[in-house]
Amino acid sequence: MVSESPDSPVARAQTFLLTHARPLERRLAEVVLTDEPRADAALAVLDILRGHRNADGGLGHALEPDARTPTSQPLAVDFALDVVVQVLDSPAGRLDEIRAACRSFADSLVHYLTSVTGEEGGVPIVLPSVAEHPRAAHWGDGRFAPGLNPTANLVTRLRRAGVSAGWLTAADAFCRDRIESLPALDGHSALNVLTYLAGAPDRAWARRHTEAVARQWERMPYFALYPSREYGVTPLEIAPRPDDPARALFPAAAVEAHLDALVAAQQPDGGWPLAWEPPGPAAELEWRGVLALRNAAVLAANGRA
Numbered sequence: 001m002v003s004e005s006p007d008s009p010v011a012r013a014q015t016f017l018l019t020h021a022r023p024l025e026r027r028l029a030e031v032v033l034t035d036e037p038r039a040d041a042a043l044a045v046l047d048i049l050r051g052h053r054n055a056d057g058g059l060g061h062a063l064e065p066d067a068r069t070p071t072s073q074p075l076a077v078d079f080a081l082d083v084v085v086q087v088l089d090s091p092a093g094r095l096d097e098i099r100a101a102c103r104s105f106a107d108s109l110v111h112y113l114t115s116v117t118g119e120e121g122g123v124p125i126v127l128p129s130v131a132e133h134p135r136a137a138h139w140g141d142g143r144f145a146p147g148l149n150p151t152a153n154l155v156t157r158l159r160r161a162g163v164s165a166g167w168l169t170a171a172d173a174f175c176r177d178r179i180e181s182l183p184a185l186d187g188h189s190a191l192n193v194l195t196y197l198a199g200a201p202d203r204a205w206a207r208r209h210t211e212a213v214a215r216q217w218e219r220m221p222y223f224a225l226y227p228s229r230e231y232g233v234t235p236l237e238i239a240p241r242p243d244d245p246a247r248a249l250f251p252a253a254a255v256e257a258h259l260d261a262l263v264a265a266q267q268p269d270g271g272w273p274l275a276w277e278p279p280g281p282a283a284e285l286e287w288r289g290v291l292a293l294r295n296a297a298v299l300a301a302n303g304r305a
Helices: 009-020 023-032 039-050 074-088 096-107 110-115 128-132 148-160 167-181 187-198 203-214 245-249 252-265 281-301
Strands: none
Touching: 009 023, 009 281, 023 039, 023 074, 023 281, 039 074, 039 096, 074 096, 074 110, 074 148, 110 167, 148 167, 148 187, 167 187, 187 203, 187 245, 203 245, 252 281
């Protein structure tokens, strides 16, 4: 998957990971930026995630770099489950041992999610305890109502990991009810909704609501259909691979423009800059490691290695 040229964008990103990133992203790179089923690295990734666990069964300790709190946060669980899905989608995910380990880890998070679920079945993205520690400005006082972000992601990723816990029934109903009413979405909520719809069993229902989301592109806050100086979710985050069905939601020219912009934005050290203000230098480096891995995977999958 990775280019043999040391000057390629992907090779430079790998160098950045080795020199700047935390162990989680370095080991995850061994799993996802290869054509080999790296079981050893995949198990190491799960071990690192367990290092962020608290006594309540949740995850914290700045797993999501913008929340420097040691306390458990739904945001951190969502971040961890995204990592689990990356492992499952890698060559290592074909191995029975790795699928079982991912399922076991994901299943262990359900007790915590149950404890922070609202009456209607949804989960808030962060809890007020996030405000007791350094955090990015967008987390404010930590008072967020349960929403599609992150509940739709959590449902989809737990199911992808093979979890069938009872918690999913109420959470799934929460997502369907919210999507049925489909308010105006921002880019992050749209990303959650489209992730959920991509795995929804009722494909006719999912297609109808996917089209409704796509009709909001032009007026959607925090979404950048074409490259922009403003912060926003991009088509490459929603459909990172050429064979992703969601690619059909975007003009081909928009996708190519974002790929060109991604290559152009790579910095001399091999990483990418952040489009927001992190809560400190550690968070900045950690996020740049996350972006380096994410962008390297996107460029490799799209023939830009």
